[in-house]
Amino acid sequence: GESVGLHLPTLSVQEGDNSIINCAYSNSASDYFIWYKQESGKGPQFIIDIRSNMDKRQGQRVTVLLNKTVKHLSLQIAATQPGDSAVYFCADSTYGAGSYQLTFGKGTKLSVIP
Amino acid sequence: GAVVSQHPSWVICKSGTSVKIECRSLDFQATTMFWYRQFPKQSLMLMATSNEGSKATYEQGVEKDKFLINHASLTLSTLTVTSAHPEDSSFYICSARVPAYNEQFFGPGTRLTVL
Numbered sequence: 001g002e003s004v005g006l007h008l009p010t011l012s013v014q015e016g017d018n019s020i021i022n023c024a025y026s027n028s029a030s031d032y033f034i035w036y037k038q039e040s041g042k043g044p045q046f047i048i049d050i051r052s053n054m055d056k057r058q059g060q061r062v063t064v065l066l067n068k069t070v071k072h073l074s075l076q077i078a079a080t081q082p083g084d085s086a087v088y089f090c091a092d093s094t095y096g097a098g099s100y101q102l103t104f105g106k107g108t109k110l111s112v113i114p
Numbered sequence: 115g116a117v118v119s120q121h122p123s124w125v126i127c128k129s130g131t132s133v134k135i136e137c138r139s140l141d142f143q144a145t146t147m148f149w150y151r152q153f154p155k156q157s158l159m160l161m162a163t164s165n166e167g168s169k170a171t172y173e174q175g176v177e178k179d180k181f182l183i184n185h186a187s188l189t190l191s192t193l194t195v196t197s198a199h200p201e202d203s204s205f206y207i208c209s210a211r212v213p214a215y216n217e218q219f220f221g222p223g224t225r226l227t228v229l
Contacts, residue, residue, distance in 0.1 A: 008155045008156075032216050034217070036220075041205075041223070041225070042222055042223060043118075043120075043207050043209075043220035043221050043222045043223045044158065044207070044220045045220070046217065046219070049216075049217070089157060089158070093216050096163070097163040097171035098146070098163070098165055098171070099146040099163055099165065099211060100211070100216045101148070101160060101163060102148075102160070102209075102218060103160070104157045104158045104159075105157065106156075106157050107156075107157050
């Protein structure tokens, strides 16, 4: 993920609409990417992952797209619901210190308008 | 499966005291655990990687003498913030990696407030 900023980008969507959250990463050696959802005062929750040999992966109501050429990742949430309101982080995985480590992006706050 | 717990969930302490935070993998053995720190409205920053039975590897800029990490068993890692100061107030999150997989499972976090 990119370096940490002092403010969180926000995205407001109407309930039922689709949401697209974007993320850029900097390490071209990263081969595994994950999207996490973090609700206020809680730890990150795994949403979906994708390996570098894929460019698209679908889950339940979520799709992750990977563009390695421009080092860009996106998360699409279909039919966004109020329960989707949270901060979303992308993370990329690289090997270091004897294990695979995650580098988190700056995060995007998603607010769903009922 | 793959549940990680942290204790305490929040703690308030006086400046100069030490605080210990526990991270447990409840239903799997974690050879590697990670500690992160998260300031308000910011991202998670990796502090250290802890492999069971060996010394933790700290990220650049993280003082190993201030943030003591012990990973004595396959299900428990502890982070001790020594001589805590108000600037150490943060949300501390641990994660554990399932062996043979890249995926990390995160604990619920511990909110530390140093007065």
